[in-house]
Amino acid sequence: MAIKPPKSVNFNKKPGNWIRLGAFWIIIALLVFAGIAFLSPSENLKDIALSDVISRANNGQITKLEVQGNEIKVTPKGSDKPTEKSVKQDGSSIQEQGLKTDAPVELTIVPPSTTGSTIWGLASIIIPIIVIAAIFFFMMRQAQGQNNQAMGFGKSKAKLYGADKKKIAFADVAGSESAKQDLEEVVDFLKHPKKYEALGARIPKGVLLVGNPGTGKTLLARAVAGEANVPFFSISGSEFVEMFVGVGASRVRDLFSKAKKNAPSIIFIDEIDAVGRRRGSGMGGGHDEREQTLNQILVEMDGFENDTNVIVLAATNRVDVLDPALLRPGRFDRRTNIMLPERKDREAILKVHFKNKPVDETVNLDKLAAKTAGSSGADLANIANEAAIVAAKRNAKKISNVDLTSAFEKIAIGPERKARIMNDKEKQMTAYHEAGHAIVGHLMPDSDPVHKVTIIPRGATGGVTWFLPPEDKNYTSVIEFKDVLARALGGRIAEKLVYGADYVTTGAGSDLRHATEIARQMVIEEGMGTGLRDQVFHEDNGGMMFDRMTHERPYSDDTAKEIDKEVAELIKEAAIRAEVVITKNRAGLDKLAEALLKEETLEEDKVNEILKDAKLPKEARLY
Ligand code: ADP
Ligand code: MG
Ligand code: ZN
Numbered sequence: 001m002a003i004k005p006p007k008s009v010n011f012n013k014k015p016g017n018w019i020r021l022g023a024f025w026i027i028i029a030l031l032v033f034a035g036i037a038f039l040s041p042s043e044n045l046k047d048i049a050l051s052d053v054i055s056r057a058n059n060g061q062i063t064k065l066e067v068q069g070n071e072i073k074v075t076p077k078g079s080d081k082p083t084e085k086s087v088k089q090d091g092s093s094i095q096e097q098g099l100k101t102d103a104p105v106e107l108t109i110v111p112p113s114t115t116g117s118t119i120w121g122l123a124s125i126i127i128p129i130i131v132i133a134a135i136f137f138f139m140m141r142q143a144q145g146q147n148n149q150a151m152g153f154g155k156s157k158a159k160l161y162g163a164d165k166k167k168i169a170f171a172d173v174a175g176s177e178s179a180k181q182d183l184e185e186v187v188d189f190l191k192h193p194k195k196y197e198a199l200g201a202r203i204p205k206g207v208l209l210v211g212n213p214g215t216g217k218t219l220l221a222r223a224v225a226g227e228a229n230v231p232f233f234s235i236s237g238s239e240f241v242e243m244f245v246g247v248g249a250s251r252v253r254d255l256f257s258k259a260k261k262n263a264p265s266i267i268f269i270d271e272i273d274a275v276g277r278r279r280g281s282g283m284g285g286g287h288d289e290r291e292q293t294l295n296q297i298l299v300e301m302d303g304f305e306n307d308t309n310v311i312v313l314a315a316t317n318r319v320d321v322l323d324p325a326l327l328r329p330g331r332f333d334r335r336t337n338i339m340l341p342e343r344k345d346r347e348a349i350l351k352v353h354f355k356n357k358p359v360d361e362t363v364n365l366d367k368l369a370a371k372t373a374g375s376s377g378a379d380l381a382n383i384a385n386e387a388a389i390v391a392a393k394r395n396a397k398k399i400s401n402v403d404l405t406s407a408f409e410k411i412a413i414g415p416e417r418k419a420r421i422m423n424d425k426e427k428q429m430t431a432y433h434e435a436g437h438a439i440v441g442h443l444m445p446d447s448d449p450v451h452k453v454t455i456i457p458r459g460a461t462g463g464v465t466w467f468l469p470p471e472d473k474n475y476t477s478v479i480e481f482k483d484v485l486a487r488a489l490g491g492r493i494a495e496k497l498v499y500g501a502d503y504v505t506t507g508a509g510s511d512l513r514h515a516t517e518i519a520r521q522m523v524i525e526e527g528m529g530t531g532l533r534d535q536v537f538h539e540d541n542g543g544m545m546f547d548r549m550t551h552e553r554p555y556s557d558d559t560a561k562e563i564d565k566e567v568a569e570l571i572k573e574a575a576i577r578a579e580v581v582i583t584k585n586r587a588g589l590d591k592l593a594e595a596l597l598k599e600e601t602l603e604e605d606k607v608n609e610i611l612k613d614a615k616l617p618k619e620a621r622l623y
């Protein structure tokens with residue numbers, strides 16, 4: 001079968017056109033009226049006194065007089081059209097004013113015409129009518145538009161891509177090689193269905209794109225549309241779910257019937273978790289509607305004939321909450337996982353986003369890629385854009401590596417807030433706090449190395465100590481977690497050792513919360529407790545609030561107590577390790593804090609140099 005070009009569809013028609021058209025005609029009408037009214041009395045005649053006219057006429061200096069009402073147009077000798085005008089008294093003829101009957105002048109009496117004034121009169125009636133009519137017209141249209149919306153809300157709001165001017169191709173998606181391979185297959189199904197049918201292969205009905213937010217799911221789906229060159233109906237899951245009962249289901253029907261009519265075609269349901277959550281969980285209203293919508297999707301997908309060339313793509317970042325019925329064979333039977341990009345892929349993504357940005361020779365995308373472990377494609381796109389903004393702000397022609405670094409830091413930890421004033425006391429305390437994090441992190445063998453320490457307020461924090469993994473890693477060991485806990489507490493411990501236990505500040509609040517979260521995660525989700533090792537107490541309830549409130553915990557009160565105890569032990573152990581490290585390396589701490597007060601920001605090399613004599617005491621060792 002030949003590939004049909006994307007049909008133009010009319011559900012995108014803009015109401016704005018009507019309004020513009022109406023306004024256009026009204027302006028034209030006004031211009032015409034104004035023109036007529038303006039042109040007619042405007043022969044630009046000179047006003048002269050009537051007595052003058054009469055005496056000149058009697059003397060033969062005037063060839064022609066045209067009298068119209070009380071107005072007299074005067075054509076003097078030597079002229080072939082009127083150049084002057086005058087006004088006679090109302091109710092008396094020009095002869096009564098003194099024009100001799102035998103005066104050598106051609107006298108014409110024109111019946112009083114009212115063109116000018118009539119037009120003005122008409123205009124003054126018609127223009128308001130037009131204006132009022134126009135206002136009514138617009139109000140009607142608007143009301144009707146709303147009506148149409150109310151009538152048409154069963155229609156899907158699907159947008160049609162593929163006919164776009166700016167097509168996205170697989171080449172615009174960097175990395176994600178395996179996902180691209182899967183989707184290239186889909187494109188091939190759509191382009192050459194015969195090839196697969198001949199071998200009796202069943203074309204997949206649904207492909208689910210699963211990945212963290214910002215990993216390029218939507219982008220990939222649009223690339224499929226661009227590559228397959230078939231109509232592509234895109235709708236977001238949340239658009240199915242609106243206040244009115246039954247809307248979602250009828251939108252689904254409408255969407256699928258449009259797609260079938262335009263087959264071969266692609267339906268893309270973005271954020272499918274908005275409608276595709278597990279049914280029958282949760283309380284209260286509103287869920288019925290969602291379930292009906294989901295049921296309708298299932299019905300429609302089951303209703304595909306074997307030769308229906310419609311493929312449904314769907315994207316989600318919460319595959320765990322999806323209704324199992326969606327994942328059954330014959331529905332979304334293919335799943336494509338899109339991972340956070342690895343270093344090579346991050347570099348490739350950065351290259352895509354720097355393609356059209358002028359950069360100077362200092363820019364090192366590979367280095368940036370190395371630093372951005374855990375960033376999604378969207379984060380990287382964001383960094384690229386921010387770098388351009390930073391460079392533009394300093395009126396540079398090209399983006400430099402400094403711009404890149406500051407863009408990255410701005411996005412990773414928030415913008416610098418140099419304006420936030422800290423008094424000297426607070427500044428010193430911040431320096432000790434950050435130095436505490438840095439020295440513990442630096443000495444703990446399984447912590448990531450210190451990348452940067454600063455006491456310039458950033459985002460919500462007073463200062464930042466920043467650790468970066470030297471390379472991507474996917475797993476974290478108990479020992480690594482424990483080192484992270486210790487360095488997280490390092491700030492508070494340093495404050496305590498320098499200023500005394502009762503002088504510690506609220507500056508460590510978020511550190512402590514972070515540490516507690518990690519400890520709980522270790523015990524509850526990762527089976528890394530001591531007594532409770534290898535058990536997971538995490539209950540996967542699909543993020544349903546109501547479930548969490550109504551269902552029982554899947555463990556006993558005794559276990560809950562045990563969990564709390566183990567969490568407390570982890571924190572305590574970390575605090576002791578941090579305290580030992582700092583006490584035994586007090587000189588290093590002081591030197592680091594001093595350097596911070598002086599320089600405000602210290603890079604990795606500088607920290608290493610300052611702390612070159614610091615040593616991990618054996619009491620802080622885990623092995
Ligand atoms: P998702 O739908 O997975 O949340 P998007 O597809 O909306 O993510 O991605 C957001 C933006 O991030 C894209 O518009 C693109 O600029 C950028 N992006 C994400 N992944 C990639 C990639 N692999 N290559 C290039 N750009 C990417
Ligand atoms: Mg998306
Ligand atoms: Zn801190």
